[in-house]
Amino acid sequence: MAYIGNTQQQQQEMLAALGLASVEELFEVIPPAARWQNLPNIPPPLSEQELTEHLSNLAGRNRVGKQAVCFLGGGSYDHFIPAVVDAVASRSEFYTAYTPYQAEASQGSLQAFFEYQTLICQLTGMEVANASLYEGASALAEATMMALGVTGRYGRVLVAESVHPYYRETVLAYLANLEPQLLTLPTPQGFLDPDTLSSALTEDTAAVLVQHPNFFGHLEEVEELAERAHRRGALFVVSVDPISLGLLRRPGEYGADIVVAEGQPLGIPMQFGGPYLGILACREAYVRKMPGRLVGQTVDRRGQRCWVLTLQTREQHIRREKATSNICTNQGLMALRAAVYLAALGPHGLRETAELCWHKAHYAAQRLREIPGIRLAFDRPFFKEFTLQLPAEPHAVLRRLLERGYLAGIALGKWYPSLRNAVSIAVTESRSRSEIDGLIAAYREVLGESY
Template sequence: MAYIANTPDDVRVMLSAIGLESLEQLFDLIPPEYRLQRPLNIPPALGEFELTRRVGNLIATNVGADQRPSFLGGGCYDHFIPAVVDHLASRGEFYTAYTPYQPEASQGTLQATFEYQTLITQLTGLDVSNASLYDGGSAVAEAVLMALTITRRFGRIVVAGSVHPEYRQIVDTYLANLEPEIVTVPAAGGRVDPDEISKSVTDDTAAIVIQSPNFFGQIEEVAALAEVAHRKGALLIVSFDPISAGLLRRPGDCGADIVVAEGQSLGNPMSFGGPYLGIMACREEYVRKMPGRIVGETTDRHGKRCWVLTLQTREQHIRREKATSNICTNQGLLALRASIYLAALGPTGLRQAAELSTRKAHYAAERLSAIPGYSLAFHGPYFKEFVIRTPGDPERLLAEVGRLGYHGGIALGRWFPELADCILVAVTEKRTRDEIDGLAEAFRDVTPYST
């Protein structure tokens, strides 16, 4: 029996205290016709040694960024994680605690969350942050719902075509049965044109949604887009890359009203897509419309400074169907990891991570675009990711480059038919010059066989 402490003697004593004779009788209030009369059809139990060996061996067959230099991005990045992040976040007092419902027993989690909220305001340049949402994609959808409530406009949401295609799909799914229409403005040239966006913004548009650096790595004209939104009384929602804050202007400083982000880059492993960290910050005046948990400062009965969950009337456990969202947890452990990461890096470290990533990405772009038949698809400023046009079939090229030992990038055809010959390449501070040169060589070598 895994993880059960009661001995057969205990069971006898306990059953007799309850007035029953067998464990089976514990379930006799369930009508017998629904009872399962056979064992579940799942494999028999494994002891710790067998589990560790078998499951360990099984996942060891995966070939991840630990085995091949990875140039994969698209919202999930192989940034360096300092040892202190793993070390501190694996303390049982953090990861085996739950939501801080009892503040007296949870000051550790609460203070860490209050610090997280502060760090996020520093990264985004906005006034307030919540305690986090599920991931960067659903955070966009939550921001859209929030904008509808704030503006009380239910006509339209304008979304830039350069926002991550999965994030756009989430917005579509979340809004499927609600009123607003979603208008997507294409990003020919890799960025959206503020004038083009402006044409789609109506008087009943609640928000413009952009991403910068966008899905293609390009930096949008955030300030100009903020102006477009505000001129029509709409909000500007910006999804950004938190690492980019080390080098680029913060979205809050460019006029964004709600800022969201995928926080995976901040000290969280890639883990095949999750769990991740949905970052959300907004202007002070919107805080009561913000979804998710929020921690606030107060004092205890002795006057001592402390922290509690606050503004809870926004939430589902009190407001039920009128809540700002149905969200009931935050990504506590991921937010903790992000905080430790930012505390360990400080402004200097974050600057280094950002600057190294952008320098190496530009070097990679130079090397790849120098291969005959290859060229950069877009020509705007970019941060750590770029789109390269190839003379072949990207899926085949990437498969061949994979055989030579590289995760070479992401083929864009599955989301963008017009970019069916293109690959999205991401470069973090972890990639070395040798690895970048090797990737360029690999592409050069396989191209004749993959066109």
């Protein structure tokens, strides 16, 4: 969008129309105590060329993912993105599309969202999916609110400690001023023990929230957890890694009631944390409580197939006390990227991607364990991410590895004091054998220095 500054003459004309003599007079309604008395030391204006050079220099101080070999995870992963994803998503009719409230002017976007919903249902094994939410954290929070509405229970919500810490913080923020209590269940062995869940379930429990694979990368006992939650009348809500569903059982097959996910692995770059994609799917019985938009297929007056927003009116999103959710937009462009990615890979391509992640991650974990002082933090099955205990302070180790060109993991002590010497490492299909071997050699060298 172009920016054109106002000239002095235009400013005077606007002030005259307001019956004011100066800009200062315009702001007299603001109490002096609320005004900034001494402006910060703002440099003088720059020309366009000078400003471009200045911003380029600032941006050049960042180290982007492609400038180092990336083994970061924790919800944002360096997966390969086929060129067709950018080719389709960058088309102007999608890239500049507005909210599709006028179906007659939005058939392209609505069809793309409908295809996205269909693909998510096929991927998760659920019966209905919405047209996306913001990202994985708010998707879990919205699923929690949905579970409260479905069950009519407002006593407590149970969440495993192995769920992403930021996801748990987001759920807590949603519930902060509401009646339900959010109870975090300990996972000292890197997964939620079903007996721990059983001891915490009550008749007023609305939902059980787990992540599978979880934040440590490990698999949960999802089938048993779902059975125990249902035994007490609670909904089972699971957050998944969509790439893992190329290899693991679909949530609909082990009893999930609501499925959410961070959609970033599906054709979306890491791009400094966003924008990302919130995925939400559920059983058809709960569709009236589903947040966000839902696109349906119908026929027009000529009998031709077409698509519309359905089950919810536009006004529902802005009626605070009556709306299923106050989220009244979605990540349409990111959902389009996910749909193109899934269509391009197909079931066999997704399974191949998942298998490559699994094999490469297990190869890396096995080789890293051969380094003296390194061990797996938990003896649990994992998918593409695993947690290591290091014999040295993790932040110092990770800094030295970055100097050698490796984004070598995430230190976990910030969220888990008992894991103050632990790091989480993710290995995707994008990593080559030589890159993994290079990481192992770098760890060996850095830890040798630490000793």
